[in-house]
Amino acid sequence: MRHQKIANPDHGEWLAAFDQVRIINLRSRTDRRNETMREFTRYDWPIPDSRVSFFDAMAPQEAAGFPSAGVRGCFLSHLGVLREAWRAGCGSVLVLEDDIAFTRDMDRQASMAVRSLQEQDWDIAYFGHDYGNQPGDLSWIPVLEPRPLAHCYAVNGRALPALVAFLEQVLQRPPGHPDGGPMHFDGALSTFVKRTPGVRAFRCSRNLVYQRPSRTDLHAVSVLDRYSWLAPVAQLYRAIKRLYWRRVR
Incomplete structure (x- = not known):
């Protein structure tokens, strides 16, 4: 991707910087799928299309x-x-989870981000993370002590073989193994970056993609999600929270 040119990176064409854009979604979570599609349609980005598609979690x-x-x-x-991206010979893949929300002015900022990324010799790039926004012009900052989340990140095709092999090894190890046993995926990705010589990971100086409030599928749910009669309260609370974050991010 370093020398790949983007014909028109505005109006969602930042997605064209990647051979594949995959959104991970459980079939049972039609609520998340629909909300993600609304995030895309806010910017008139077609979803799905030949490049952007959902992956059945x-x-x-x-x-x-x-x-x-x-x-x-x-x-x-x-x-x-x-x-799948590795086996397809992809030059790059952008991976999103189904609870993403884009920052305001995403068209312009994403265009700036992919233009800047083209100038880097990169393996993994985090568009969404938990570092907050850095002052100054948008740039890409080397990740020295990995801790970003994994709701929106890109992988250069050249890093896919080593990354896939590492993740498959994680599956074979017992919990707590010093080289990395079963763990949250974002932790595994961070471990790969930290332990693999030569891997170049960057995070955007601005958090362009954050996570919407929604019911989790990873662990025990909150009280609001435990009882069906509280569902309207949970929905209202999250809707208000999403509107607030959309105004300030």
Whole structure:
């Protein structure tokens, strides 16, 4: 991608910087799927299309050493996306989870981000993270102590073989293994970056993609989601929270 040119990076064409754009979504979570589609249509970005598509998330019944069955399913789903991209010979893949929300002025900022990324020699790029926004012009900052989340990140095709192999090794190790056993996927990705010589990971100086408030599938749900009669309260609370974050981010 370093020398790949984007014909028109405005109006959602930042997505054209990647060979594949995959959105991980459980079939049962039509609420998240619909909300994600609304995020795209806010910017008139077609979804799905030949480049952007949903990936059916895996839902195992057993934790098999992971913190929960949901955490295992998340890990396997990310691995599935990356394995498919590697086998397809993709030059790059952008991976999103189904609870993403784009920052304001996303068209312009995403265009700036991919133009800047083109100038970097990169392997993994985090468009969404928990570092907050840095002052000054938009840029890409090397990740020295990995801790970003994994709701929106890109992988250069050249890094896919090593990353897929590492994740498959994680599956074979027992919990707590010093080289990395079953864990949350974002932790596994961070471990790969930290332990693999030569891997160049960057985070955008601005958090362009954050996570919407929604019911979790990874662990025990909150009180608001535990009882069906509280569902309207939970929906209202999250709707208000989403509107607030949309105004300030």
